Amino acid sequence: MPRSAAPWAPGHGGQDLEESKESEQRKGTQHTEPGNLAGVRHIILVLSGKGGVGKSTISTELALALRHTGKKVSVSGSRRLYPLPGGAPASGACARLPQVGLLDVDLCGPSIPRMLRVQGRAVHQCDRGWLPVFVDQEQGISLMSVGFLLEKPDEAVVWRGPKKNALIKQFVSDVAWGPLDYLVVDTPPGTSDEHMAAVDALRPYGPLGALVVTTPQAVSVGDVRRELTFCRKVGLRVIGLVENMSGFVCPHCAECTHVFSRGGGEELARHTGVPFLGSVPLDPELARSLEEGRDLARGFPDSPAFPVLSSIAQRILDETPVGLR
Helix, strand or coil: CCHHHCCCCCCCCCHHHHHHHHHHHHHCCCCCCCHHHCCEEEEEEEEECCCCCCHHHHHHHHHHHHHHHCCCEEEECCEEECCCHHHCCCCCCEEECCCEEEEECCCCCCCHHHHCCCCCCCCEEECCEEECEECCCCCCEEEEEHHHHCCCCCCCCCCCHHHHHHHHHHHHHHECCCCEEEEEEECCCCCCHHHHHHHHHHHHHCCEEEEEEECCCHHHHHHHHHHHHHHHHCCCEEEEEEEEEEEEECCCCCCEECCCCCCHHHHHHHHHCCCEEEEEEECHHHHHHHHHCCCHHHHCCCCCHHHHHHHHHHHHHHHCCCCCC
16 A cells, blocks of 8 residues: 555544544444454563663564474365374474564554565555565565554654554555464553553454563563553453663674673562563674565574574473464
8 A cells, every 4th residue: 555545644633543443432332353463373462671672672573583493384275184283284284483463552652664674665455455565585574663654764753642543554454464473563552542542453463462672771670560560451461571782892803891780680670470471682693684674594594682582482382382374
């Protein structure tokens, strides 16, 4: 869909959409049809208590790692065939890697298209809604972001809460993802109406869980405590906690120096009973992969961050086995 065709894109009023959503809320109507997320098996919201902790980086790398780390999923007609030991497909079945979707609802900071080097792509429309943008040649990872709808890459999204919430709900209902094993949702920092809108819109569509990102500093850990409280209050299962920027890895000697505090994320996980999934270091190769829009697994396999991210993805895969219809 061309940018000019989006009635709620910046530069357009979006009034019709906002009014229709408010009218629908006043009437108390709810959508109960399966919709475009009917083929999604697992939904993961990536949350953080504050900005600047690398949440979008973790969301992007998690989507890539789920695709590359996952064992092949067996598919045979309409039967569900789950992976056999060692990832071998069942007899008579074809096999493929997991399909992963990435939904960027960080409306005021849509950085993921830039990280994946797909900024400037156009979003097209089909009879079921908007088609997400594929970010790899194998078409195994698809992305939808408000960044695709901006007239200019540096344009600010200056919207009030109701309009942001309406767009989040529209992204949930009107993006034609197709069958997905995982949908990773990058959310804004903090806890706000936008988070409530995302949780409420996604909840009817199947297993929903949160991956919470922090950094080692006490101020970030304190904010994440509030994020965990938010998850508890809205009934959102916490899959685990990830500590980002846990230490700087020297590109010359590979020694890790703890620039910030050490172990804050792991200690918080222990005190709250939340699974601790891993500590991702400050890695120049990870930063370079995002700057250049290159896949970490293929472009920087010796990156110190790569095994940590793969391990996080593997733990999620172990908890959520997939086998498509």
